[in-house]
Amino acid sequence: MALTDSELKNLKEKAAQLRKDIIDVTFWAGGAHIGGALSMVEIITILYYKYMKIDPENPDWEERDRFVLSKGHAGVGLAPMLANVGFFDKEILKTFNKFNSPFGMHLDSLKVRGLDASTGSLGHGLSMALGMALAARVKNLNYKTYCLLGDGELNEGSNWEAMMAASHYKTTNLIPIVDYNKHMIDGRVEEVMSLEPLDKKWEAFGFEVLKVDGHNFIELDKALEKAVSAVEKPVVIIANTIKGKGVDFMEDETKWHYGSIDSIAWEKAKASVKVDL
Amino acid sequence: MAKEILGTTWTVYDADTLTQAEIYGKVLTELGEKHKDIVALTADLAKSTKIGKFNEVFPERFFNVGIAEQNLFGVAAGMAKAGLLPVVSTMATFASMRAAEQVRTDICYQNLNVKIIATHAGVSFGAAGSTHHCLEDLSIMRAFPNMTVIVPADGIETANAVKAAIEEHKGPVYIRIGRGFEPPYYKNDDYGFEIGKAVKLREGTDITIIATGVTVLQAVEAADFLKENDGISVEVINMHTIKPIDRQAVLDAVNNSRRILTVEEHNIM
Numbered sequence: 198m199a200l201t202d203s204e205l206k207n208l209k210e211k212a213a214q215l216r217k218d219i220i221d222v223t224f225w226a227g228g229a230h231i232g233g234a235l236s237m238v239e240i241i242t243i244l245y246y247k248y249m250k251i252d253p254e255n256p257d258w259e260e261r262d263r264f265v266l267s268k269g270h271a272g273v274g275l276a277p278m279l280a281n282v283g284f285f286d287k288e289i290l291k292t293f294n295k296f297n298s299p300f301g302m303h304l305d306s307l308k309v310r311g312l313d314a315s316t317g318s319l320g321h322g323l324s325m326a327l328g329m330a331l332a333a334r335v336k337n338l339n340y341k342t343y344c345l346l347g348d349g350e351l352n353e354g355s356n357w358e359a360m361m362a363a364s365h366y367k368t369t370n371l372i373p374i375v376d377y378n379k380h381m382i383d384g385r386v387e388e389v390m391s392l393e394p395l396d397k398k399w400e401a402f403g404f405e406v407l408k409v410d411g412h413n414f415i416e417l418d419k420a421l422e423k424a425v426s427a428v429e430k431p432v433v434i435i436a437n438t439i440k441g442k443g444v445d446f447m448e449d450e451t452k453w454h455y456g457s458i459d460s461i462a463w464e465k466a467k468a469s470v471k472v473d474l
Numbered sequence: 475m476a477k478e479i480l481g482t483t484w485t486v487y488d489a490d491t492l493t494q495a496e497i498y499g500k501v502l503t504e505l506g507e508k509h510k511d512i513v514a515l516t517a518d519l520a521k522s523t524k525i526g527k528f529n530e531v532f533p534e535r536f537f538n539v540g541i542a543e544q545n546l547f548g549v550a551a552g553m554a555k556a557g558l559l560p561v562v563s564t565m566a567t568f569a570s571m572r573a574a575e576q577v578r579t580d581i582c583y584q585n586l587n588v589k590i591i592a593t594h595a596g597v598s599f600g601a602a603g604s605t606h607h608c609l610e611d612l613s614i615m616r617a618f619p620n621m622t623v624i625v626p627a628d629g630i631e632t633a634n635a636v637k638a639a640i641e642e643h644k645g646p647v648y649i650r651i652g653r654g655f656e657p658p659y660y661k662n663d664d665y666g667f668e669i670g671k672a673v674k675l676r677e678g679t680d681i682t683i684i685a686t687g688v689t690v691l692q693a694v695e696a697a698d699f700l701k702e703n704d705g706i707s708v709e710v711i712n713m714h715t716i717k718p719i720d721r722q723a724v725l726d727a728v729n730n731s732r733r734i735l736t737v738e739e740h741n742i743m
Contacts, residue, residue: 259557263556265552305583306555306584307583307584307585313555314551314552314555314580314584315579315580315583315584317579318575318579320544321548321575321576321579321580323548324544324545324547324548324549324551324552324576324580325548325549325551325552325555325580326552327545327548327549327552328548328549328550328551328552328553328554328555328556328560329552329553329555329556330552331537331549331552331553332513332552332553332556332557332558333556335513335534335535335553335558336556336557336558342552354544355542355544355545355548355576358539358540358542358544358545359545359548359549361540361542361545362539362540362542362545362549365540366537
């Protein structure tokens with residue numbers, strides 16, 4: 198079902214709220230991977246509010262959909278999302294990155310309620326997500342496993358091992374999404390280690406590729422609808438995004454891969470977040 | 475032809491004609507019948523590691539991911555996270571080094587119920603050359619949190635270790651076996667195998683040999699030789715579990731003989 202106007206409005210409001218939360222947590226934490234957290238906001242917003250079957254009262258529910266944040270450094274984006282859908286109180290995020298906090302920059306599944314996998318070392322998430330997808334098949338369960346990958350992360354060879362296996366096993370219940378924000382720590386992706394033609398590479402590894410504007414809910418929705426009903430071969434969604442999206446002075450700037458903000462920048466960043474992008 | 479003999483808890487196999495790995499393959503298949511959550515994984519070594527036996531009976535629960543060890547252990551972690559009990563086999567050198575980070579971060583840090591049965595350890599595949607030797611794995615695996623490390627003395631002890639790892643222990647376990655042509659020590663399986671508890675094989679008062687894995691048989695032979703030819707009384711301990719080590723057994727040996735010799739197919743650097 199296509200998004201209704203009120204659903205769209207709701208998603209946009211949730212996304213704007215999440216952006217403000219990410220800015221807050223980055224400020225409280227004294228620094229975080231804010232650029233890549235802001236670029237994935239629409240992707241995880243539509244997953245958690247429209248597509249994923251989850252039960253925050255019962256985080257280990259066997260039939261729930263799974264989400265693996267393979268670009269684990271963007272934990273500063275996922276943690277407030279998990280709070281917003283009800284896994285824990287957002288107040289606890291004031292401890293983010295602090296000594297004795299359950300929240301490090303890269304989230305730990307043994308400590309964070311509602312988190313399906315610990316990630317942070319790049320190139321691990323897709324394999325774990327594939328394991329969850331294959332487990333659904335063995336257990337005859339209908340859940341989906343979504344895996345959000347970074348673009349720079351795709352330099353890791355292990356991803357391509359997992360892709361090869363996913364198309365071999367035809368795991369249409371595994372839905373990888375690439376947050377293609379075009380920046381990595383040392384610069385632009387195409388300058389550090391070129392990925393293009395990225396769509397052809399996924400295709401060659403056996404995937405149907407859908408390319409969307411990763412900040413456009415209508416495009417994301419259409420692609421996800423197609424991906425969840427795939428039967429022949431798995432679908433990957435390549436979401437073209439902007440690093441730092443939604444905060445004017447952070448957009449498309451490599452230096453905001455990881456950054457800290459003072460109280461002035463904090464106010465400025467929050468003021469620049471708009472509901473309608 | 476392999477001759478089956480009846481053990482106390484299940485049927486063990488004639489250790490003189492079946493290799494360590496073959497016994498493992500058979501035991502795993504028997505356990506697969508009983509535990510429907512067991513899945514078996516390998517990386518193009520189904521035949522060499524004998525985990526392929528499982529595939530003959532449970533093809534829908536068997537996954538050969540090709541020559542891709544990082545993906546192998548990542549997939550196992552995801553399966554365990556989703557409630558399955560993955561048993562993963564590849565050669566020790568690849569399990570402990572090629573995929574070390576997946577084993578540490580995905581499996582051990584998340585304390586997942588994955589059992590790794592690593593074959594061709596030590597210099598058991600000597601003729602293959604140094605790329606296929608593995609004299610580092612015990613140090614590497616021992617350092618990973620939550621990991622239990624077992625080095626069975628022979629095929630029968632491998633059967634005991636696999637059964638205990640699956641039925642009596644929740645969490646990651648690394649079981650290290652050879653290529654399979656090592657002579658067996660045990661004749662039967664009912665000697666009270668327990669993870670973390672060493673087994674005394676010879677009483678002695680002059681010196682204690684603590685051995686593990688394939689060196690257990692050699693230690694016993696050495697003890698018997700020394701007793702017969704030199705009148706030296708040698709205590710022999712089979713330290714099949716390297717982590718957690720049986721601390722009390724070591725302290726008792728210190729009290730008993732005051733001289734300890736350790737023997738392992740590994741390096742001590």
